[in-house]
Amino acid sequence: MANTRATLDTIPGTYIFDGALAIKGYALNKMCYSFNDAANRAEFQRDEDAYCNKFGLSAEQRDAVRNRDVLALLAAGGNVYYLAKFTGIFGLGVQDIGAQQTGVSVDAFKAKLKAAAH
Amino acid sequence: MATLAGGICTSHIPAIGNAIARGLEDDAYWQPFFAGYPPVREWLERTRPDAAVIVYNDHGLNFFLDNLPTFAIGAAPEYHNADEGWGLPTLAPYPGDPKLSWHIIESLVADEFDVATCQEMRVDHAFTVPQALLWPGERRPVKTVPVAVNTVQHPLPTPARCFKLGQALGRAIASYPDNQRIVVIATGGLSHQLDGERAGFINKDFDLMCLEKIVADPQALTRYSIRDLVRLAGTQGVEVIMWLVMRGALSARVRELHRHYHIPVSNTAAGLLLLENAA
16 A cells, blocks of 8 residues: 555655544644634633643643744644644744744744745 | 536635635735636637536545545535635635536446546635635635545545546536536645655656646557555646546547646645637
8 A cells, every 4th residue: 555654754844634633633633623713813812721621632642832833733743734723823824833843943844835946 | 418528627726715815816926826817718708608516525524534526517506615624705606507517427427437526515715725826806706516536545546547537527518408508627736745764755747747748649658557646746647647638528629729837836736727628
C-alpha cells in the first residue's frame, strides 16, 4: 500500500492528518472548530480553562493550548485548518505560525518564502 | 444544451481577500500577483458564463470531522461565507442554481460518483477569494455550484480519482438540457505547506511541471499518489487535485489561453491557468 502511515511518516517535518491523528485530536479539533463562531472565541477568552474542560481536552492538548505551541498542538492531534482558528484568536497568521514552527523570526520566514522564487 | 465555456484554475489564499479589502492591489508585494488576472477577467467579460461550478476544498468552516464527505455538492439557492474564526469580512451571498446542482448530482451518482448533497452549505475563502479575483467588486454575475473535495482528513481522494470525477462532471455539464454557458473553476495550490517543521516549503520546479502537464498531459499527474504530492508540493500543495477535477471536465485537447505563476503569496506559490476546449 502506497499510502500507509509508515510511508507517509517518512516525509521529514510533515504531519499527515490520518485516522490515528484524527482520533487523538478529536476533542482539540472540535474546540478549535467551535472558534468559527465569534461568541465561542469570546467565551474561550473569558475563561480558557473552563472552555477547554467543556471539550474534554487531554493534559497534552491542554498544555499545548496554554503554550500556544503549534508543533505540540500538531503532535497532540491538531489539524492545521482547525488550529488556524485557534491561533487566529491571538492574531497569529500562517506566516507567524510558520516562523514559530521553524524556529526563525517572521521576517526570516518571509525572506525564505521570497527566496523560493529563484 | 449547455456548453462548457472553459476552465480556470487559481490559488485561493485568504490573504488575497484581505489585500483586496484593503485596496493593496498595486502595492509592491501584491502587484506581481494581481497582474496575472486581467486577461482572465477580460475572457469572462467576453464569454459571459451563466454559471460556475467551483471545485474547492473546505478548510473547516462547513465540515467538521464528525461528518466529512470526500466529495460534496452544494444544492442551495444561495451560499454565505463567514469570518472563519479570523474576522474575515462577511460578503454578499452567492447565488446558487439548485436545478443545475441536482442535474450534476443525478448525473454523477448515475456515473458511480456517490457524492454528498448539501442544501445548506457555508462557503469559505477557497470559494469566495477566486470569485473576488475573477469578478472584482462583490459582483455576482454567475450562479454557482460548489463542489467540495476533502483535503482535511486523510485518506484524500487520489489524483486519478479526482481526474475521473472531472470527466464525470464534464459529462454532466454536456447533458444539461438548458442553453447555458458553464465555466469550471478549480481553486487551491500550488505548492505550499503551513504545518510542521517543513512549514514554508515551496517547490517551483514541481509547480512549473504541473502547469505544463495539466494542459497537455494531465494523465501524467494522475500517476502521483497523495503521498507523492505531499512530499513534492507540501501538505497543502495537494490542493492541485482540484485542478485535476477541472482538467478532467475539459476535453482531451485544450487550448491554453493564459498562465500566471508567482512566488510568494503568503506561504504559497500562486498559480493561474485559463483553458478552453480545442475545437
